[in-house]
Amino acid sequence: MYQLYYYPLNASMAPHMILEALQVDYRLIKVDRKNQEQKSKEYLALNPAGRIPTLVKGELILCESAAICLHLGEMHPEVKLIPEIGDKSRALHTQWLMYLTNTLQAELMVYFYPEKHCQSEKTRAEIVTAQQELIHQSLSLLDEQLVNKDYLIANKISVCDYYLFMLLIWADELEQPPLSFIHLERYLRCMAKNSAVITVCQKENLSLVDYQ
Numbered sequence: 001m002y003q004l005y006y007y008p009l010n011a012s013m014a015p016h017m018i019l020e021a022l023q024v025d026y027r028l029i030k031v032d033r034k035n036q037e038q039k040s041k042e043y044l045a046l047n048p049a050g051r052i053p054t055l056v057k058g059e060l061i062l063c064e065s066a067a068i069c070l071h072l073g074e075m076h077p078e079v080k081l082i083p084e085i086g087d088k089s090r091a092l093h094t095q096w097l098m099y100l101t102n103t104l105q106a107e108l109m110v111y112f113y114p115e116k117h118c119q120s121e122k123t124r125a126e127i128v129t130a131q132q133e134l135i136h137q138s139l140s141l142l143d144e145q146l147v148n149k150d151y152l153i154a155n156k157i158s159v160c161d162y163y164l165f166m167l168l169i170w171a172d173e174l175e176q177p178p179l180s181f182i183h184l185e186r187y188l189r190c191m192a193k194n195s196a197v198i199t200v201c202q203k204e205n206l207s208l209v210d211y212q
Contacts, residue, residue, distance in 0.1 A: 004054075010052050101163070143183045
């Protein structure tokens with residue numbers, strides 16, 4: 001059985017949705033971020049980076065949300081959440097997953113935690129403003145990729161879609177949130193009907209009313 005160390009609406013959300021989509025047995029183990037439990041000696045023994053999530057199965061201990069998502073998809077090829085080797089869309093799937101974690105997620109993290117990058121209140125405000133523009137650029141790019149498509153890769157739901165949905169949920173407080181983009185809005189409403197998304201949002205106490 002898989003064990004997912006998680007915190008609601010954290011980077012564990014995408015792996016959580018993928019576990020639901022795969023319909024495999026798994027157990028959620030909550031890591032209390034409010035009490036900095038991810039920095040505890042016990043958790044650091046599993047995840048030396050002190051970040052959430054961590055996936056455990058048998059002797060395997062895997063960290064980093066994107067890596068966990070990719071691993072889960074590869075371990076259950078019958079569900080086809082990752083294009084098969086040899087499929088021309090497989091390379092695109094890797095490309096977009098890397099873009100989501102290395103660009104959009106990274107930009108969101110700077111936006112949410114500007115204090116980690118400076119000490120001045122004025123500079124923090126400037127960082128937030130600058131990040132809004134950078135994130136807008138990424139969202140515009142993704143919006144263009146979804147023209148006449150229900151999903152990001154080969155018009156079939158994949159690991160990338162669960163990851164993108166998580167990031168778009170995070171971005172809903174921006175001055176120009178994902179719902180303000182024509183194709184991202186349609187995409188979000190489509191994903192909000194997905195059974196795995198619905199189940200995880202219920203478990204993590206996230207309302208999907210805005211996306212219905």
